[in-house]
Amino acid sequence: MTDPAPASSPASSSAPAPAHFANYQNEIYLHGLEDRVPPFTTDGTALGASARAHLDAGAFGYLAGSAGSGATHRANREAFDRHRLVPRMLTDATHRDLRTTVLGTPMPAPVLLAPLGVQSIVHPDAEPATARAAASLGLTMTLSTASSHTLEDVAEATSEGSADAAGASRWFQLYWPNDDEVCASILGRARRAGYTTLVVTLDTWTLAWRPQDLDRAYLPFIRGVGTAIPFSDPAFRAGLAKPPEEDLAAAVLRWVPMFTGTDRSWDRLPFLREHWDGPIVLKGIQHPDDARRAADAGMDGIVVSNHGGRQVDGAMASLDALPGAVRALEGTGVEVLFDSGIRTGADVLKALALGARAVLVGRPFAYGLAHGGEDGVRHVLRSLLADLDLTLGLTGHRTPDELTPGDLHLR
Numbered sequence: 001m002t003d004p005a006p007a008s009s010p011a012s013s014s015a016p017a018p019a020h021f022a023n024y025q026n027e028i029y030l031h032g033l034e035d036r037v038p039p040f041t042t043d044g045t046a047l048g049a050s051a052r053a054h055l056d057a058g059a060f061g062y063l064a065g066s067a068g069s070g071a072t073h074r075a076n077r078e079a080f081d082r083h084r085l086v087p088r089m090l091t092d093a094t095h096r097d098l099r100t101t102v103l104g105t106p107m108p109a110p111v112l113l114a115p116l117g118v119q120s121i122v123h124p125d126a127e128p129a130t131a132r133a134a135a136s137l138g139l140t141m142t143l144s145t146a147s148s149h150t151l152e153d154v155a156e157a158t159s160e161g162s163a164d165a166a167g168a169s170r171w172f173q174l175y176w177p178n179d180d181e182v183c184a185s186i187l188g189r190a191r192r193a194g195y196t197t198l199v200v201t202l203d204t205w206t207l208a209w210r211p212q213d214l215d216r217a218y219l220p221f222i223r224g225v226g227t228a229i230p231f232s233d234p235a236f237r238a239g240l241a242k243p244p245e246e247d248l249a250a251a252v253l254r255w256v257p258m259f260t261g262t263d264r265s266w267d268r269l270p271f272l273r274e275h276w277d278g279p280i281v282l283k284g285i286q287h288p289d290d291a292r293r294a295a296d297a298g299m300d301g302i303v304v305s306n307h308g309g310r311q312v313d314g315a316m317a318s319l320d321a322l323p324g325a326v327r328a329l330e331g332t333g334v335e336v337l338f339d340s341g342i343r344t345g346a347d348v349l350k351a352l353a354l355g356a357r358a359v360l361v362g363r364p365f366a367y368g369l370a371h372g373g374e375d376g377v378r379h380v381l382r383s384l385l386a387d388l389d390l391t392l393g394l395t396g397h398r399t400p401d402e403l404t405p406g407d408l409h410l411r
């Protein structure tokens, strides 16, 4: 395991002052005095429906869709509904501090942007717009290997969007190419471009059966969308007779079987450690034994995730998998992150109460991107953070660290 900064909350005194995310509520009501309303809904559970009007059917199906019957996505949401918060009173929660540090990255709140590939199908401004919006709030974006822009361009957008250099944090997500040279080359580029933490996605080594995409025969990658990172990679290009700009089909035919279709085993993880000197996080863990194996393999963190219900149909809710993973890693120092189904501030609190250090949000910010590019992403994130801040206070807490399973009632 590498040596991340201590996982403390609130963050160290060198961190910026706590952000007052709840102020977005005041801002919205004050704008109302001038007959101005928010650009689109503030309800995280309604974003998908309202984004539909902004997207063509293929893109909407890809973004909103799940594996198989959609049972896992429904289970994710149902689990949040089953867990209920139990508010406490007279706790002096006027002033709150949501700051935290995750694997050495200071964060203004325990919320990151999940890796989402092919954002150009959602909005032409794509990943750089998301990066600027995240950085403007000091949030960490996790860039997908399936990005529609190069990792260097997105790193630059992150720096542009950030008011202060310390806030421009970025993590990189790996879809593990089965060519070691290409893999090492991409990891080297990511480190040089300032991505600090590597998130290795394990649950998508091959694409699940996704009827919403299959019915339209819709797969962006085979059209060369979401391939900017490999197509700009010297090691990948060296294996092509002609560059992707001259022979797109040949480049696609080389890349698609390289990044999908190969499952691996635990004994391959040292390769990643050899090529990444920062923290490594395994994404897609659900079983407590896999959480233990991640610790045994010297990993720094896990994301308890079922890919937003997009991989295994009929799987357990990710929220239900969280307590087992947290218990399995007690005392190991391995940090537990969570995603799949977060839509509201209350959802974030429930995951934190069950032991997550931080959560990743997926589809909601992409729905924001569909509505209005960078400003749309910012509106979604500010809404979620304001809701989180207010609900934290209204349940009687001043910092996320105060939350425990005792703050929940199970229906």
Ligand SMILES: Cc1cc2nc3c(=O)[nH]c(=O)nc-3n(C[C@H](O)[C@H](O)[C@H](O)COP(=O)(O)O)c2cc1C
Pocket (backbone or CB within 6 Å): 062, 063, 064, 114, 115, 116, 117, 118, 144, 145, 146, 173, 201, 283, 305, 306, 307, 308, 309, 310, 339, 340, 341, 342, 360, 361, 362, 363, 364
């Ligand atoms: C359109 C779309 C693209 C995604 N692309 C990736 C990806 O490239 N890499 C990855 O690890 N996860 C990817 N995910 C999964 C997310 O990182 C995350 O696990 C999931 O969206 C969380 O669930 P939520 O959407 O309910 O918040 C994608 C999800 C969506 C909806």
